[in-house]
Amino acid sequence: MSAGTGAAAPQQKKTQGFQAAGARRPIGGGPFGGMGSGEKAQNFGPSVKRLFGRLKSERGWLTGVVLLGVVSVVLSVLGPKILGNATNIIFSGFLSKKLPAGMTVDQAVEAARQKYGDQIAGVLRGAGIHPGHGIDFPALEMTLGIVLVLYVASSVFSWLQGYLLNGVTQRTVYRLRRDVEAKVHRLPLTYFDRTPRGELLSRVTNDIDNISQSLQQTISQLVISVLTVIGVLVMMFTISWLLALIALITVPLTIGITAMIGKRAQKQFVAQWAHTGALNAQIEEGYTGHALVKVFGRHKEVEERFAQKNQELYGASFGGQFVSGLIMPATMFVGNLIYVAIAVIGGLLVASGSMKIGDVQAFIQYTRQFTQPLAQLGSMANLLQSGVASAERVFELLDADEEVPDPEPAQSPAGRTGRLEFDHVAFRYEPEKPLIDDLSLVAEPGHTIAVVGPTGAGKTTLVNLIMRFYELDGGRITVDGVDTSAMTRADLRARTGMVLQDTWLFQGTIRENIAYGKPGATDDEITAAAEAAYVDRFVHSLPDGYDTVLDDEGGNVSAGEKQLITIARAFIAKPSVLILDEATSSVDTRTELLVQRAMSELRKDRTSFVIAHRLSTIRDADLILVMEAGAIVEQGTHDELLAAGGAYARLYEAQFAAPVDAEEQAPVPALVGAPAGPPTAGQIVREGLEEAAESGDLEAP
Template sequence: MSNRATRGRGPMRGPGAGMAPGEKAKDLKGTMKKLIRYMRRFYLPIILVIIFAIASTVFNIVGPTILGDATTEIFNGLIRKISGTGGIDFDKVTHILLLLLGLYVISAVFSFIQGLIMTHVSNNVSYQMRKDISEKIHRMPMKYFESRTYGEVLSRVTNDVDTLGQSLNQSMTQIITSATQIVGVLVMMLRISLPMTGAVLLTLPLSMGLIALIMSKSQPYFKAQQKHLGELNGQVEEIYSGHNIVKAFNKEESVIKEFKDVNEKLYNSAWKSQFFSGAMMPLMQFVGNLGYVAVAILGGYLVIKNSIKVGQIQSFIQYVRNFSQPITQLAQVGNMMQTTAASAERVFEFLEEEEETEVAKNPVPIESLSGNVSFEHVNFGYNPEQTIINDFSVNVKEGQKVAIVGPTGAGKTTLIKLLMRFYDVNAGAIKIDGHDIREFIRSDIRQLFGMVLQDTWLYNGTIRDNIRYGKLDATEEEIQGAARAAFAHHFIVTQPGGYDMVINEESNNVSQGQKQLLTIARAILADPKILILDEATSSVDTRTEERIQMAMDNLMQGRTSFVIAHRLSTIKDADVILVMNHGDIVEQGNHEELLAKGGFYADLYNSQFENA
């Protein structure tokens, strides 16, 4: 996942490209239940977090009462001094303050420990989610990725998981400490004065009402913020991966406008969500101040009546602050949890997407296969209502070179995707040596094939690692042999570092044609039983094409090969040429036979060479 792919293509994608990401409406409660179930694997450290958080809060709660005792002792000492009956007992005051200091130190230590554990838990949740997403990606059907931008998918791994991890780290501890503090402080306030506690509690419904109102207003904006952030990432990734195409067609202004539109949507949803989030604190402070006023008036009255001590008023005022503070914090956590839920929702939507199904209960082994391939009345469409391939049938014998030709949109590449089981047929069957490919495990099927595509794909690594991608245990001799067979060895050794040179997006000294040579060398080294060549020489010059064609001919000896070709001069020696149009085989035969027919193939061939 960490390697960046170097793709030789523009921003175009497969069927359904440009579709907006589907957002399912899930409520906050449902998403949080999923998140709690997901975090069950971390129950032991979470229990420790709860224990240490409660302990830290309890030690902190006792502090105001002890401080009130110190205040009462000082006040009584002053009264004694004024009345001439004694003075302030500084030893007792010092003892009380040292006890208070000890409690706060213990509280801070417990808080530090639970913070460390919670950071560990949140990072593990993020790590596990990224791991699950990475594994999920490889189990998902190709249609999912061909109907979404790359940035939309990557946003689930990066932005959403990061946001989830950070907000989880902050919110979970805050929920525990705030809830403990509310209960503990309430008990301590009731212990001091029931009437003053009642006055404070009268402000609670107002606080809860404001929190509920703000959360209901802000949740849609938090969700929209995450959605538009994914769209923005997709647009940026798509445009900058095809930046040269944008410049070539002078589309800078339209790209900037498109970015501005998406960015404005993100801005609008972001500021609205932050506005509601920011409004919560001043509103809660206002309600809290009402409680202070009530306590000051009622407390003074009770002191005059000798119902409570002066130090207890100080303790109570401090408890009022400690009571309103966790309510405010819970309100902030409510906003944070909405961000958490919005991110978690998108992650879980991805993890719950339909996967590629394995229907083979007793999978057929691939070791003894020869490479006979048959298409039997195959019918397929990316959308059920739009059929692309209609009643397609052909038998390909072991070792044959089969060329597939036809105009754009005829279904040539779709045929290869069906053969590789990127998609399953809607009707009919594709068989290898008489076995339906659905009787094989998908990963086994793909081991049979070696692919060289028109769109080169090299990952961020050395030339050596890219060549041995399909055979990781290849020796240096085998790697260089494959490079020589693909006529790539000469240009490799002239590069800085030779086979150890790193291929990445900044490697401008490696041309598109040279990258294609490396993919061909990779296919040669993999030594597959069936080859798929999708216009493999389209990115190289004519002289190099002839040399590669010789190497590919040697490679294809004894192997079943499917060659998709637009330049018909490259497939004249094919054993069978399948001519496709609108998803059907309209002609088949060798080059001479098809020319003699004077049909569709002859028209295609002559149109390419009429000027010559």
């Protein structure tokens, strides 16, 4: 829709569920749809690559994130080694104080061997004793101070890393949302015709939010965990290559467990987000058709459908979380086995004098630091799989076929006379089902073209082709001599205004809704348009006049008043071509008279296409087209078509002959003063005309 025309989105084909029953689109809703809920997952690897590929523009900041992570991890992994030295100082001082001063280390070791055996002697030799000395508290304080500084500095750098990373992920998601929003405006109307709105809304909101959360947590865990594993492994090898090799067994076991469990969890996460979209579509549909559900007493059925979709979502969500939740316990179990092995072997090495007790303590700490990030990497698969499942759905939207791009360079008509020509136009929604074939007609400037015919004849499709909501399969349509396919859509729609039977109003003031047809409109222009469309007649009865705020469905004004506002919006746009699609189908008789008079003013000096089922509204049309099955079967003026006695005459007779016959055959009351029967349709119309004339709304016919 062009904002400059005030044109609402075209009427779509009916979809399933309540939309097929009449609740197709809420006023102010807009044409949203989405993919179905049964799609298969794409390849996990390419999707991950594409998702992280969107971080390319953040390479500089990501470099800073990695560098800060390196510094934080280095400071963190140095802590256990230095803390092990503090343990050695305490242990050495405790043993040294038990020995007499003046004794040499060799004498102390020999005495221990003779009294306790070789194992205690080995421990004593490896402890770095100084007989007669106690705990070196200055050295202990300095060591603990260094550890404290290291841990504080590591935390500060980790916080800075998180701060930068938050900016990286939020900017990435911001660009993703921006791209999705731009994509929605490039999608053809056929995309929205075949898909429910709730599904697309779920992709634009829930899935992108899930991607944001997944990126925020997985990138942080990935950087820290990988750097921690590398840093801890280096420190392990500096202490004991034997224990380090034992710890390395954890890596292939963790990878194997993660791959085995993750493969099963991915299917569940894909199903989870697919069911989320389907449930959102169900909720949106039920909410939009709430009144219809109540009228037909179908709330039980709606509740059952909701319960079914909710149960499907519960099953997929529970399955995905449960299966992926097995990764961390499994990897922690492997880590605990390695921890026990290192504790036992480390104790034997201390007993043999090959290692100091502080080194074993440090190694055990490193074991925890080593297995924990591996377990985090495993559990990160939970978030990553969920995020990738959402990313696949968003990428499917971004990869959807777009409408044909505007030509470059584009042509533009020199004038704005509004001459329209259909030249052997062909169109079909589905290749195997032709709708319009070889349609030719000319709409001269200032003429009113009425299009009538049974439902499904192609009337609305005809005007949608004028707006290029759909692309032609054959032929061409020209505006003032220029092919519409050679014009930009913005230029074409700026020359065209639409007033539909589905009034489209957004949440805002009446003034803003009218001005939507012309950005930057002055108050005088808004008032003039409102007066021409008879909005000014009722707006002063509202509490705040033109500043009365309408809700997103225009619920605080009547259906006829909403229609008059949309006509005022078309007035202010001053289009050269006007399309009126059943604009009076949902209003009462008196309001219809006002709407018709407003539309008559609006049609002056403009080429107008009027789609109408009420033939009384188009008697004064310059040309009436009668369509059946996508073809024009008759054309002419009202009198000419009635005289021809063809399809138009049959339609006219079906609408007016039966009421007139019923009125003529109505029984006359037998007694004077007896109560009369119910008023006939003709009486109601006449009374409405008389009442309108008396009130000054219309001149008496």
